[in-house]
Amino acid sequence: MIRKVLFWTVAAILTGILVYAFFELRRGNIQKVDIIQAVPTDAAILVITHDLTGFIREEMSRNKIWQELGDMNKIGEFQKTLNVLDSLILDDKEIAALYKGKDVSFSIHKSGRNGFDYILYYQMENKGNDKQILSFIQDKLPDGSTLSNRRYNEIRVYDADFPGKKKGFSFTFSHGLFLLSRSSILLEEAIRQIETNHGVADEPGFREVARTAGRNVEGNIFLDYKTIPGIVSGLFNDRYSGWVEDFVHFANWSEMDVNIRPDAVLLNGFTYSGTGMEDFLSIILKHQPQRLDIEAVIPENMVGFFALGLDDFPKFKRDYVEHLEIHGSGRTYLRELKTLNEKYKIDVDKIFLPLMDRQVALVLTDVRNFDWDENAYVVCNTKSRSLAEEKLLEFLGIIAEKEGVALSSLIVSRPVNNDVNYTFYQIPVPFLPGKLFGKMFSGINSKYCAFYENYMIFGNSIPALSKYIHANQLGNSLSSDLDFAQFSEYLASRSNLYFYLNIPASGKLLERFLKKDLFEKYEEQKDQFSKFQAFAYQITSENDMAYNNIILKYSPDMRDEAQTVWESRLENPVLTKPRLVTNHYTGEKEIFVQDEGNNIYLLNNSGRILWKQKIDGLIMGDVYQVDYYKNGKLQLMFNTREQLHVMDRNGNYIERYPVTLRSPATNGMALFDYEKNRNYRIAVAGEDRGIYLYDKSGSLVKGWNITKTEGRVKMALKHFRVGTMDYIVFADHFTTYILNRRGESRVKASKHFPVAKNANIVLESNTTGIKPRLALTDSLGRVHFIYFDGTVETVDLGIFGGGHYFEYSDLDGSGRREYIFVDGGELKVFSHDGSRKISRSFKSDITSAPVIYQFSYGNKKIGLVSGERSELYLVNNDGSLYKGFPLLGSTPFSIGVINKTTSKFNLIVGSDENFLYNYSVQ
Structure with missing residues (x-):
């Protein structure tokens, strides 16, 4: 009897201890399930981060991609949300301790026809964590927000609503997990998923890739190829969305370690x-x-x-x-x-x-x-x-x-x-x-x-x-x-x-x-x-x-790096330098060009051909825009061997044009507007050695008194104003002419010399310590300076071939000009004191005159073309090639900003394969 009493007494005490211990332990610990068990099986993407706050603060803050994405609207908003979350967590030491070094996961699911939404998962350590998190959320909700709760499948669900139209979120605590989503429906799916016997972790494909997942990485991403096409297809238009959906048959599951x-x-x-x-x-x-x-x-x-x-x-x-x-x-x-x-x-x-x-x-x-x-x-x-x-x-x-x-x-x-x-x-x-x-x-x-x-x-x-x-x-x-x-x-x-x-x-x-x-x-x-x-x-x-x-x-x-923006195909290979012209309605740039079939084109800055028209021959020299009617509307003016042409921006000739020239032209026309009042003068040299001056209507100007030149003039005439004096300058094979506006000789050079075949006359008028002067080269490449009192000064920098090109420009912003020579396949640049600054060889001859392009003060580049190799070169002022060059192209090229919405430069060039190329250069 005593033994029985003792036995039952001890049993009761032990039972009491066990019951007490059970309830005490339940107060501090909770029945846990793994995060994976809560992920709905329609998840397309599962992301696991092993230290969310550390990831945001340390990895993302130094990642340039993350920083650049911050300038994009939607991603920037998401970044701000993460950064605010990180700051809030760090402000609360207890919450910070909960998250430090812990896994935080996200699953992404299709939502609606083309949208998607997510669930956030965090595994709590003990039951008290839910009160800490709830208190934290209540404390951080913005003014005017409401936090209500309801029961779903015996689980309490909290719904946070923000003031105005801002979308709120829902969250819950279940089986040791904290779950949060902007979609209450998606959150309820996760609650139901916990109670099921089959989840993502039970799928063979997931188990296989999960075994390969790295731990010492910033995170892991799991992709389900059976569901992710449903999300991705929402990004594509109707023509291709079905094609993307076929990717359900591409694979099963993937796991990616994030670095x-x-x-x-x-x-x-x-x-x-x-x-x-x-x-x-x-x-x-x-x-x-x-x-x-x-x-x-x-x-x-x-x-x-x-x-x-x-x-x-x-x-x-x-x-x-x-x-x-x-x-x-x-x-x-x-x-x-x-x-x-x-x-x-x-x-x-x-x-x-x-x-x-x-x-x-x-x-x-x-x-x-x-x-x-x-x-x-x-x-x-x-x-x-x-x-x-x-x-x-x-x-x-x-x-x-x-x-x-x-x-x-x-x-x-x-x-x-x-x-x-x-x-x-x-x-x-x-x-x-x-x-x-x-x-x-x-x-x-x-x-x-x-x-x-x-x-x-x-x-x-x-x-x-x-x-x-x-x-x-x-x-x-x-x-x-x-x-x-x-x-x-x-x-x-x-x-x-x-x-x-x-x-x-x-x-x-x-x-x-x-x-x-x-x-x-x-x-x-x-x-x-x-x-x-x-x-x-x-x-x-x-x-x-x-x-x-x-x-x-x-x-x-x-x-x-120079990159192609567009390529536009013409009827024939491009023949001339593409010119950038202004659309007087929009202020945008357009492109005017001629092909080998003597077709001329106007293209918009997207490369679309606005119109095409056939003309009588090759355009000689430059193409000008004039305000013929003085009403702000611009026309195109140029000459062929036989005719002067003036067209409106729709490709229609204005009255009287085209005008037949008095003598077939030997050069490209020059356009003068002495007083900037749009009373234009047009100067063209003829095969009869006459220099003809036309007004804008195509009639000869009375009072132009020049006699015939000694030889045919192939260079375009130039007009310079120095002080209050006007000078019209040009040269034939042996004589340099410096005239006044009536065609009378204004300056006679004290020395004559054989002028280079490709002579270029350059005015130097603003160099400190140097009187205004003209610079050009002779047939051997010697530089001759002609002052406006007739004095001639010669600089010998070496012997160059008769077909050389010459330019005279301040490339580096030093205030002194450099001598620039292109001879065959050689580029040579000399400083003002005659010392050589640049010497560069090319694989074939340069086939057109060098052009100086100014990108900013002190940043000029030399543009060159090899027609034989169909290559373009842009040479920096230190002699190196600009990044991305050579480029494909066979004509002289234009560089400018063709779109008002950007500051990027565009390079427009033609090719002998019927293409007009637009490269981006910055």
Whole structure:
């Protein structure tokens, strides 16, 4: 009996202790679940940060990309929110202690048709944390806010509403987690998810990639390829949103470790896909990574490229077809391929795919102006160029016979850049690259192809292919680009899939793909985007998973490099220097140019041709704008050999024009407006050695008294005013003429000399300690200064050829002018004391006079053109080439600001391939 009493007494005491301990412990600790268990299964992106406040304060504050994004509206607002959150947390020591070194996670979900929203997760240490956080939120809510609470699935949910129209947020405490979202519906999904038995962590793909996640990194990002296309497709317009949604069949899950550098954001990690052909990535994993040396034939002015690296193209195609059949998503594609093969009784895959060697790429060059096809190429590396050409001819022969056309009609031989002849093959089968390599290449019609080295290049036209080949002839490829080489240091040397986007040059590409309102937001922030060098995504097969590299690189110096803004195609090769003229209605600049067919064009500053008109011959000399009617409206004035022309901005002649010249011209007209009252005088030299002065109506001016010159005058006349005196100056082969406004001799030089063939007369009138004088060179390159009292002073800086060019300008803002000579392929610059400052050689002769461009005080550059090589040079005042040069172009060029909304300079130049180029220069 005593034993029983003792037993039950001890048992009661022990039970009491256990019950007491249980309830006491429950007061301080809580039943926890892992954050992953609360993430709704429709999450597209899951971000885990291991120290949120440290990440914001230390990593993001020194990252230049993060700083630049702060200038963009929506991202800037998000940054401010994070910074405020960081400051608030640090102000509260208890809250700061809760968050320090702890994981804070975000999941992103599709919301509505095209939107998305997020949930924030924080795992609390004990039950008292919820009171601390609740008190913290109540204390920090702005004035006028309300905080209400309600029950959902037996869990208390708090809803914070802000004054006005500002969107509030909801939060709750459940199973040791603090959850917060702007969407109360999304928050309720997370509450329900905690109670379920199946979550994200139970998905095989997630488990596989989660095992590879790094811990000693700034964070981890998980991507679900089955749901993320639903969010991303909302960024694209209707034409391409469905195409993006097809990416649900790309892979399963990815995990990316986040590494923040001062000038880059790096994401690295693994992607999992199934073992069958359900996911496209499973096809890629069956191939060894390849060294993609296709960069050697991708022009450096490209916008982007997408490349595949494969060790067996026929196997890839068989697996790809099986992949399409599984999903039933390629019925049209497979039907067209079958129709092609049956119509011509061929197997197009067997003809071409065995010839392919390791790599194929879709390349987009500068698509800023004209249509997609003219700037989109498919580039394939072949095992043997000769065998590939043989098989191509065999293929074309079968088609020609079936269609009843001559094979020769499908083959064109044409020189590229007036140099080596290339053979261009017309491809009568629409969208052949897509039929060979898959739907990702199906948007390229590629009506022609050509070969460059061992590469087979598909393009939409012969001019497009010529431009592509010419870029390679000049050596302007990615592999020779230093910026790209530095960027590539972040990437693996071998890969199976490689996507690259040149962000500053991608405006027109984004306009093609993005929703209109989203692209407009991009346009508003274009200056910020121009500081991002590039984005790249690289996939490399590694055992049964794919290793990923994603890089976003910041490089503010990219804006200093000349970049193509647009390219406009004319009917013929460009013949003359493009002139920048003013639209008198808008104040914007427009471009006036002539081609080899004697067509003249006016283009707006976006490169669109406003009008085209054929005239009687080559424009000689400059093109002027005049206010003929003195009403603020401007006309274009210029001369050909036979006529004076005056046109309005619509390309219509004004009354009396064109006017036939009294004698065919030997020079470009000169325009004088002595009193700035728009009573213009037009001076033209004739083949009869007469100098004719016309008024603006085209009539000869009475009282002009010059007799005929000793030789024909080829230089344009110039008018200078020194003090109160007017001087009209020019020269023939031996005599320099200095006249007054009546054509009478005003100054006679004390010495005569043979004038250089390309003589340029320069006035020096404002140099301290030097009297006003004219500078020009003789046939040997000696510089002669003619003072206005007739005195001649000679400076000998060496012997130069008879065809040299001369300029005399203060390049560095020192107050003293430099002597600038271009002779053949040599540029030489001498200081005022005769010492040599610059000596630079070029690979071929410079074919037009040097032009001095002033970017700012003391910052002048020398513009040069090699017509033979179709190259432009911009030489700094220290003799170095300006970054980004040489550029492609064959005519003299103009530099100026053509858009009033920006301070950037534009370089406009013509080419012998029918293109007018607009480069951005800063």
